[in-house]
Amino acid sequence: MSTTVARGAVAAQKVSNRWLVVVGAVLIQLCLGAIYAWSVFTPYLEDKQGVFQFSKTQTQAIFSVGLATFAIVMVLAGRWQAKSGPRIVALTGGLVLGAGYLLAGLLKDALFGHFVNQIIFIGLVGGAGIGLGYVCPIAVGIKWFPDKKGLITGLGVAGFGFGALIWIKLAGSWGHLLDADKLGVSGVFTLYGAIFAAAVVIGSIWMVNPPAGYKPAGWNPITTGATASNAESVSLMPRQMLTRAQFYAIWVMFIFSAMAGLMVIGNIALFAKERLVDVSALSPEAAIAVAGTAMAVFYSIANGLGRIAWGVISDRVGRKPALIAMCVLQGIVMLLFFWMGGNQYLLYLGATLIGFNFGGNFALFPTMTADLFGAKNVGLNYGWVFTAYGVGGIVGPIMAAAIRDANLSWVSAFVIAGVACLVAAAIGVTLKRPQIEGA
Secondary structure, X not given: OOHHXXXXXXXHHHOOOOHHHHHHHHHHHHHHHHHHHHHHOHHHHHOOOOOOOOOHHHHHHXXXXXXXXXXXXXXXXXXXHHHHOHHHHHHHHHHHHHHHHHHHHHHOOOOOOHHHHHHHHHHHHHHHHHHHHHHHHHHHHXXXXXXXXXXXXXXXXXXXXXXXXXXXXXXXXXXXXXXXXXXXXXXXXXXHHHHHHHHHHHHHHHOOOOOOOOOOOOOOOOOOOOOOOOOOOOOOOHHHHOOOHHHHHHHXXXXXXXXXXXXXXXXXXXXXXXXXXXXXXOOHHHHHHHHHHHHHHHHHHHHHHHHHHHHHHHHHHOHHHHHHHHHHHHHHHHHHHHHHOOOHHHHHHHHHHHHHHHHHHHXXXXXXXXXXXXXXXXXXXXXXXXXXXXXXXXXXXXXXXXXXXXXXXXXXXXXXXXXXXXXXHHHHHHOOOOOOOOO
16 A cells, blocks of 8 residues: 555544535635635726726736636646645645735735736736645545535535625625725735635645545445446546547536636626616616625525535436536526616626526536546546636636727627527537446
8 A cells, every 4th residue: 555545544534524524625615715706806906096997807817817827727736636635735725825815915016016916916826726725625525425426516616606705795895894994905815815824724624535445335326327427437537538529528518608607707896887877877886886795695695506506406317417407597697697787686686697507517517527537536637627617717707808898888798608608508418428448
């Protein structure tokens, strides 16, 4: 037995209750979900009378760099946690994430100026920390709960969605920390950095793999029917997975589905501010408050619940039908969202539905990866699948902001995203379980 395997077995013995893994996963993901709180900062960053005075495209560039770095680093994190175990990778992720926010807050406009500093510290460093930490709870959870992959993945990543609620409301209407007479943007970055580092380090305590060959008492994998998969019978490595058409099918589906939700996350405050002022005659301040509620309450809660709900649904009906249904529903809502955005209550409804469907991506795509290519190497393989999220994170937010900076209507961006989701659903219809020799 290798030293790494021996250490893993000892660590697994310390997890006397596998549900502690879920507790640690949720704690970690609450902090990693800070990236979805970006919309609370954008009005302050764009304020032409404020300190930063960024363009819409600049605010989304920081967000997109963070998303892309998150996705790219996940590939490296998957390889590292497969060799060294998930605990050290998760712990490092927390420290890196915390350092990124701390440096963004403490250095302010020193070194390179406000915009470049935020690209580096929030985008590159913070995004890298999220990428390191994110894969560990998913990979560990699937291994401890092969009998409830959809539910546990949903619960684990639900914290990511709910985290946005906490960090948005704390900075905004709960704590008013972004107000000029309180902490402001740089002060909030500093505070959040310290919290993230401490909380993720605590959550990493339970990030250990089960013993080799672990199965829950009384559980046997299903080999036929709608919920059957390759998860327990195959163990493809990334180089093998990358030769399969199924990888590219779910990769493109993920790009299109993630693009829609990320576009809304990054731009909802800017979009709602304009649309509600024009259509409902709200003041800019009232419109921003409505947008904050739409994102922090309706979108964020639905995002977290969607991760759990779509995971449970997929455990019952199968991953493929769940993915198709999620993409179709998201496509329809995106096509209607421009018109919904002119009314406060329809904005809340649209944000809820988009958040609910967007959350489903993070329950369905990792479990689909395990079902198609095997659960053993899901930490390695899902990192490659997740690069689609990075592509969607660049295309969606920047596309919408650039369209508006060019004085074109927001409607163009929402129609593009809606059609993309419907194309993703069509790709899902063609998706078949790969035939693997010996499986």
